[in-house]
Amino acid sequence: MVERDPILKAMYDTGLAAWFGGSLMGVVGLNGAAAEARDPRERLRISSIGWDRWTPLNAAAIGAHLIGGVGMRMSERRPGGDEEGPPMKNLKTCLSIAALAATGYSRWLGIRMERAREAPVAGVTEPSGEVPEDVREAQQRQRIVQWTIPVLTGALIVVSSIATELEKPRGPVGTVGTRAARALMPFG
Numbered sequence: 001m002v003e004r005d006p007i008l009k010a011m012y013d014t015g016l017a018a019w020f021g022g023s024l025m026g027v028v029g030l031n032g033a034a035a036e037a038r039d040p041r042e043r044l045r046i047s048s049i050g051w052d053r054w055t056p057l058n059a060a061a062i063g064a065h066l067i068g069g070v071g072m073r074m075s076e077r078r079p080g081g082d083e084e085g086p087p088m089k090n091l092k093t094c095l096s097i098a099a100l101a102a103t104g105y106s107r108w109l110g111i112r113m114e115r116a117r118e119a120p121v122a123g124v125t126e127p128s129g130e131v132p133e134d135v136r137e138a139q140q141r142q143r144i145v146q147w148t149i150p151v152l153t154g155a156l157i158v159v160s161s162i163a164t165e166l167e168k169p170r171g172p173v174g175t176v177g178t179r180a181a182r183a184l185m186p187f188g
Contacts, residue, residue, distance in 0.1 A: 008071040015065025016160070019099070020153035022058050026051060027146045031124040040120035040128060044135075047124040048114040055107065062103065069096065088163050092156060099152035106145045112138040 034047035073089065113124075116135040122128045125143035127136040 005071065005075060008068045008075070010068070011064040012068030012072060013160075015061045015063070015068060016153060016156060018061035019058065019065060019103075020150055020157060022054055022061065023103075023146075023149040023153065026054060027150065030054075031146070035123035035126070040122065041118050043121050043124055044113055044119060045117040048110070048117055051110055052114075058103075062100070066096070088159070088166070092159055092163070095152055095156040095159060099149060099156065102145055102148040102152060106142060106149060109138045109142040109145060113142065 030050040031047055034043050034050070037043045037046055069092070113135055116132055119131050119135055120128050121131055121135075121139065125139045125146065127139045131139070
């Protein structure tokens with residue numbers, strides 16, 4: 001079994017948890033609450049204020065996750081340190097890159113929407129007839145992209161959990177969880 005640095009593992013896990021939870025809460029809670037503002041001209045402004053406050057913490061969470069992940073991967077390069085198997089590592093890397101890309105694109109769309117803070121909208125990602133075309137386009141794209149972040153980070157949590165389960169030493173029978181993880185991820 002690979003010896004891991006618990007600090008790196010904690011950075012990886014807590015960063016990922018904050019990234020997942022923050023994105024999900026923002027989509028459901030913040031955008032949902034902003035859509036309830038009585039004045040349609042306040043909805044984008046309220047949402048933008050919340051996302052602007054979250055962005056530095058989200059960047060720190062993502063940074064912690066990436067530092068933890070890179071650090072653990074580098075520590076596994078030592079002799080005898082390749083327990084997890086390349087396909088599982090590659091899947092985690094691909095999910096991380098996709099989540100980073102979705103997060104960056106979502107932020108870029110959010111900045112485009114912020115420029116029209118006073119535009120009356122039906123909801124944060126639901127345009128009204130009075131919204132400028134560039135804002136309408138950003139809202140329509142954001143409606144889809146905002147959900148990809150919790151989906152991708154949630155998938156990364158699941159894959160990481162399976163990888164951890166696969167790394168555990170097995171007894172003659174093994175645990176139900178280990179057997180299920182091996183059945184789901186035969187390449188692990």
